[in-house]
Amino acid sequence: MSKVVVTGKIPSGALTRLRAEHDVLAWEDSTPISREELLKRVRGADAIVSLLTEKIDDELLAAAGVQLGSVSNVAVGYNNIDVPACKARSVLVTNTPGVLTEATADIAMSLILMVTRRLAEGERVIRAQQPWQWGMFYMLGSSIQGRQLGIVGMGQIGVAVARRARAFGMTIAYTKRTPLDAATHKELDAKHVELDELLATSDVVSLHCPYSPETHHFMNATQLAKMKSSAYLVNTARGPVVDEAALADALQRNVIAGAGLDVFEKEPVVHEGLLGLDNAVLIPHLGSATVETRAAMADLAATNALAILNGKTAPNLVG
Numbered sequence: 001m002s003k004v005v006v007t008g009k010i011p012s013g014a015l016t017r018l019r020a021e022h023d024v025l026a027w028e029d030s031t032p033i034s035r036e037e038l039l040k041r042v043r044g045a046d047a048i049v050s051l052l053t054e055k056i057d058d059e060l061l062a063a064a065g066v067q068l069g070s071v072s073n074v075a076v077g078y079n080n081i082d083v084p085a086c087k088a089r090s091v092l093v094t095n096t097p098g099v100l101t102e103a104t105a106d107i108a109m110s111l112i113l114m115v116t117r118r119l120a121e122g123e124r125v126i127r128a129q130q131p132w133q134w135g136m137f138y139m140l141g142s143s144i145q146g147r148q149l150g151i152v153g154m155g156q157i158g159v160a161v162a163r164r165a166r167a168f169g170m171t172i173a174y175t176k177r178t179p180l181d182a183a184t185h186k187e188l189d190a191k192h193v194e195l196d197e198l199l200a201t202s203d204v205v206s207l208h209c210p211y212s213p214e215t216h217h218f219m220n221a222t223q224l225a226k227m228k229s230s231a232y233l234v235n236t237a238r239g240p241v242v243d244e245a246a247l248a249d250a251l252q253r254n255v256i257a258g259a260g261l262d263v264f265e266k267e268p269v270v271h272e273g274l275l276g277l278d279n280a281v282l283i284p285h286l287g288s289a290t291v292e293t294r295a296a297m298a299d300l301a302a303t304n305a306l307a308i309l310n311g312k313t314a315p316n317l318v319g
Contacts, residue, residue: 001022005049006048007050007053010298013298014298014302032054033054038054038060042064046067047305048070048072051080052073054080056086061089068089069309072302072304076097077210078093083318092308096300096301098156105161107262107283108206108208109164112206112234114260115232115259118139121139142232144169145168150206155208158208172188173192175195200228204233207236207237207242231257233258236262244274245271248271248277258279264282
């Protein structure tokens with residue numbers, strides 16, 4: 001039996017599958033494992049099933065040893081993994097695309113509605129027991145019907161968000177290296193445009209691009225200044241795609257109207273400049289946070305790990 005190290009608590013179904021075939025050492029505490037403990041546990045591991053909270057770098061790979069064959073991330077993103085270091089050691093890397101598409105799209109659409117209609121701000125009024133009274137001009141938001149949603153990164157999640165936005169009466173523009181296939185393009189009646197045009201013409205900009213050195217602080221002060229002053233930014237991709245300091249400044253100076261964020265640069269820390277802003281909706285990385293989705297993610301990660309351990313091709317190899 002091979003040694004499989006699971007770096008964080010995952011749903012029991014995936015653990016049961018792994019334990020049926022291999023010797024599994026799983027961290028089952030709800031709090032993240034310490035780096036020191038993780039380095040100890042990975043020694044002699046044949047496979048690692050990792051969470052986003054753990055950094056898989058050359059130090060950890062060296063600690064694991066030459067027999068390590070795979071790292072299976074329980075996430076679609078894998079910026080916690082040094083993929084080149086893994087390749088240099090012939091360690092295969094996998095992720096879990098597809099299974100979290102709908103849940104993440106729901107969160108993106110929720111943030112669009114929350115920030116444009118000031119829902120979080122309104123709830124804070126009620127919970128703080130502040131005096132309020134219905135009025136013609138009280139806490140007015142912005143309609144999204146007939147407005148343009150600009151999607152940066154039109155992958156599976158971006159397409160799922162576009163479908164939801166269309167149902168709410170929005171029009172769709174998007175950036176992508178290659179245009180959508182003809183059927184999806186027709187279904188969404190979407191415009192394939194350059195980034196500058198998307199930023200200048202969209203009423204809501206939703207980020208769905210992967211995180212990489214090239215997309216670090218992709219949305220910075222320069223890009224934010226290209227947006228309409230009445231527009232909103234939504235990020236459900238990865239936190240470092242947005243320069244939080246620049247965003248806080250843009251929101252304070254009304255360069256843009258508002259922002260909805262599910263992810264942050266230095267999670268769980270959030271830039272202090274965002275915390276007191278009523279035009280910023282902030283939620284704690286809930287994109288895939290449904291019972292069904294997290295179970296499916298863990299199960300797919302287990303499938304990837306088991307395939308490699310059994311000498312087969314994993315369904316979701318990275319790179």
